[in-house]
Structures are given as structure tokens and as C-alpha cells.
Amino acid sequence: MTALEKIFQRASADPRSIVLAEGNDPRILEAAVSATAQGIADITVLGNVDEVKALAVANELDLTSIAVLDPKTSDAADRYAQALFEKRKAKGMTEEKAAELIRDPLYYAQMMVHLGDADGSVAGAVYTTGDVVRGAIQIIGMSESSSMVSSFFLMMMSQPHHDMQGGIVFSDCGLVIDPDAQQLSQIAMSAAASAQTMLGEEPRVAMLSFSTHGSANHPAVDKVAEATRLVREQMPDLKLDGEVQFDAAIVPAIAERKVKDSQVNGQANVLVFPSLEAGNIGYKIAERIGKAEAIGPVLQGLKKPANDLSRGCSAKDVVNVIAITVLQAQNL
Template sequence: MSILQQLVQRAQAAPGRIVLTEGEDERIITAGVRLSQDKVATVTLLGNESVIQEKAAAAGIDLSGVAIIDPRTSALREPLSELLHEIRAKKGMTAEKAYELAGETLWFANLMVKAGHQDGVVSGAIHTTGDVVRTAIQVIGVDKAFKMISSFFLMVLDQPHHPRQGGMVFSDCGLIIDPNAEQLAEIASAAANSYQSLSGKEAKVAMLSFSTHGSAAHAEVEKVSEATRLVKAARPDLSIDGEVQLDAAVIPSIATRKVKDSEVHGEANVLVFPSLEAGNIGYKLVERFSGAKAIGPLLQGLAQPANDLSRGCNADDVYYVAAVTVVQGQL
């Protein structure tokens, strides 16, 4: 059974309430109905009800079992705007501005989660990652265990030609452009937690670089080496190698030759990239050339579940990101 099937089954065992921000998009409608029919989640679509119904009818989709809310006319707009004003008043937000924002789907959705009306939110099919993350941080907030929000992709390797079967976590491929050593260490710790919570297996972390244990001298190498030291000091429970090149992270025979006293032994399932540039290129190479599924970008470090979608997503992507969001809400 693939990791995606496992996650769907875990979600079905205790379905969560998921609000889908961009409810007027046919991809979102299709995924929302499927999530409801499969009993993965209780789904709420946000948007103009007439538009959603017209698009569903044109696509031959039956909307029974899916709730539709228009934030502009909802009775929840007023109390949610009051909540937003309470949260952001010290930052200068007026009651009038809070009411205006509460009528927008992205803000309304996050406020529903904050207020306890929903267990998680999925956005990003239309909204930019910047808007999705900024709103989640301002409304839901950062988990007390973290100092920042980062992201990861769940890379699903389930094709016959994949030399390794299962799931891997790639982080950070969507948010932190040039993390310093402290930030990179927090990304690694969060990514390890994400892998373990979603897979139920031990995380084996590789801190990636163009150097393996000092084979090259550069400030970027030193950054990864220092980040590795910080993670090991803070998380002695983790199996972690760093700094290591990719081949030493994922091929046991190369790890044996290159990595003295390896804790991962070439079997890394969590890859931590030294920069957003490397991470974004890396996950897309694996996705496009190997046919791996890339689920995300998924957010880690928030107080409650909120996840992002690629604007190039399809209905399957939305379905699986929502299933992951349900599982995150169970933890």
C-alpha cells in the first residue's frame, strides 16, 4: 500500500473538517466532492454559491454532502471579523479593515480554523504562496515549539522503476530562501517531525551540500555543517548525516565509502536542502524526470493545519493535500 493510500485511510478513520478556500475553481469542486464521498473529510467550499453550482452542473458534479459558504454574506462574517480585530488590533488593524478582510475567502477560511469551526484549511490553487502563508501566520499563528514556518513536499515514490519505494520529505522547497544555520536546523527538525507523523516510520535526515564531511571548503558548506551540529545537539534522538552530497545520502554503498560514522547509511528519507533554490530545483527534477508525485507545498510549524497548493495543481493534488491536512489535524 502506498503512503498516499495509508494517509487516506488514516483520514477516513477520523475525518476532519476541511475548508477549501477557492471553491469556485472546478479543480477544488471536483476534489471537494470526492473527499466528501470517500469520507476523508467534511468539506466546506468558499465562494459565490451560484457560481459554484453553475460550474458543478456544467461539469456534471453532484454537490450533495458538500457545504457552500459565501464569506461576504455569511452570518459568521461579523464574529470572525471581531476575532480578527482582536488578533491584529495591536498591529494597527481597525474593526472596519477586519470586517473587510473577513469577507475575503482566504482570511475567512483561516479565521474559521482559528475559531474552531474547521480543523484545517487548504488554499493556493489561485492564491499565491506568499498570500497563503502570510494569512496563515497572521491568523493561525506559529506553534509554540517553533520560531518560524517552513514547508516541505511529500515525494511519493510508487512506480516500478523507482529504486526506492515509499515516501520522502524534501524541505524547504517553498518558503525560506536562504536559511542561516539556525533556521536550517529548525527546518531539519520540523521536517523530521513531519516525516515521522505522516509515515509512522523513523526519520533519517540528510543535510545536503555540495560537500561531504569537509571535501570542499566554503561558507555555504560551513553553514550546513553548523546546522547539523545544532540539530544533533537539540535532537539527539534523530539519525542525521551532514554535511553530505546527495549520492552519499541515498546510496548505501557510497555512504559507506564517503561518510565516516554515518547514522543514516545512505538511507535518508528526509532531505534538507541548503537553500530554497536548491530545494525547488531538486523536487521538480525528481517530479518531472522520475515521475514521482510531489504533494505540497505542505506547511510545518503552524499552530493549526493550513496547507498550500501549487497553482498548477490538479484535483488529485487537492485531494491528497486535504487528506494530509486531516491527518495533521489528528496529531
């Protein structure tokens, strides 16, 4: 059984309610039908009911087992608007603006999660990443254990040519552009927790750099070394190597030569990149040349799950993110 199959097995063993904000997109409807059929989630789709149903008919999709809800006519809209006003009034929110915003499916979806009417949300096939992340932070908020929201890709290694088999967390490849040492340490700790949740195994974290344990001198190396120190200070039992080069993170023989007293031993399942530039390039090389399957970007650091999609996503991609969102909800 592959790592992804295990994720779906765990999701179907304890399904959760997931709201999809973009019912006007056929990929979302196809994913809703597929996720329901696989038993991994109870799905609510947001949008104009007549338009959503017409789109389903046009694409030969049966929405019988899926709830379709229009935020503009919902009985809960007034209650949600009041909750939004109360939550954001210190930031200048008015009752009139809250009433307007809550009719937006994205804001409505995040409020469903915030108030416990859904366990998680998925959007981003139509909405931008900025919209999704902004709404999640404003309405759902950050977890008590996190000072920031970051993201990760779950890279699935299951092809015969992959020497490493299973899943690897790559973070941050989609959100934080140039983290300082404190932010990088937070990304690492969040990514370790994400690996535990997604993979069901002990996290082994490598803080990546172009240097291994001082083999080069540069402020960029110092940042990673300081972030490593901060993580060790807060999570002394975490298996962690840093700063290390990529090969020392994933090749045991190289780790043995380069990394004195290694805790990861060249078997990292969490790779923390020093910048978004490095992370984004790294995951796309792994996906396009290495033929790893990339799932994400998945948000981490929120109080409750709210996940983003690539606007170029397929229906299959959406189903994968739904399954991951269910696992996040299970682990609250």
C-alpha cells in the same frame, strides 16, 4: 499498499473538517466531491452560494454532501471580524478593516481554523503562495515549537524503476529562499516531524551539501555543518547525517565509504536542502525525470494546518493535499 494509499487509509480512519477557500474554481469543487466520496474529510467550500452551485451543475458535480458558505453573508462573519480585530489590533488592524478582510474567503477560511470551526484549510489554486502564507501566519500563527514557517514536498516513490520505495520528505523547496544555519536547523526539525506524521515511520534526516564531512571548504558548507550541530543539540536522539552529498544520503554503499559513524546509513527519508534554489531544482528533477509524484508544497511550523496549492494544480493534487492536511490535524 503504496505510501500514498496508506496516507488515504489513515485519513479515512479519522476524517477531519477541511475548508476550501476557492469555491469559484472547478478543480476545487471536483476535489471536494472526490475527498467526500473517499471519506477522508468533511468539506466546507467558500464562495457565493449561487455561483458555486451553478459551477457545480456546469461541471456535473453533486455538492449534496458538501457545505457551501458565503463569507459575505455568513452569520459568523461579525464574530470572525471581531476576533481578527482583537488578534491584529496591535499591528494596526481597525474594526472597519477587519470587517472588510473577513469577507475575503481566504481570511475567513483561516479564521475558521483559528477558532476551531475547521481543522485545516487548503487554498492556492487561485490565491498566491504569498497570500496563503501571510494569512496563515497572521491568523493561525506559528506553533510553540517553531520559530518560522517553512514547507516540504512529499515525494512518492512507487514506480517499478524506483530503487527506493515509499515516501521521502524534501524540504524546503517552496518558501525560504536562503536560510541561515539557525533557520536551516529549524527547517530540518520541522521536516523530521512532518516525516513522522506523513510516513508513520522514524525520520532519518540528511543535511545536503556538495561536501561530505568536510570534503570541501566553503561558507555554504559551514552553514550546513553548523545547522547539523544545532539540530543535534536540540534533538540528540534524531537519526541525522550532515553535511552529506546526495548520494551518501540515499545509497547505503556510498554512505558506508563516505560517512563515518553514519546514523542514516544511506537510507534517508528526509532530505534537507541548503537553499530554496537547490530544493526547488531537486524536487522538479525527481518529479520530471525520476517520475516521482510530488505532493505539496505543504506548510510546516503553523499552530494548525493551513496548506498551499500550486496554481497549476489538478483536482487530484488538491485531494492529495486535503489528505495530508487531515493527517496534520490528526497529529495536533
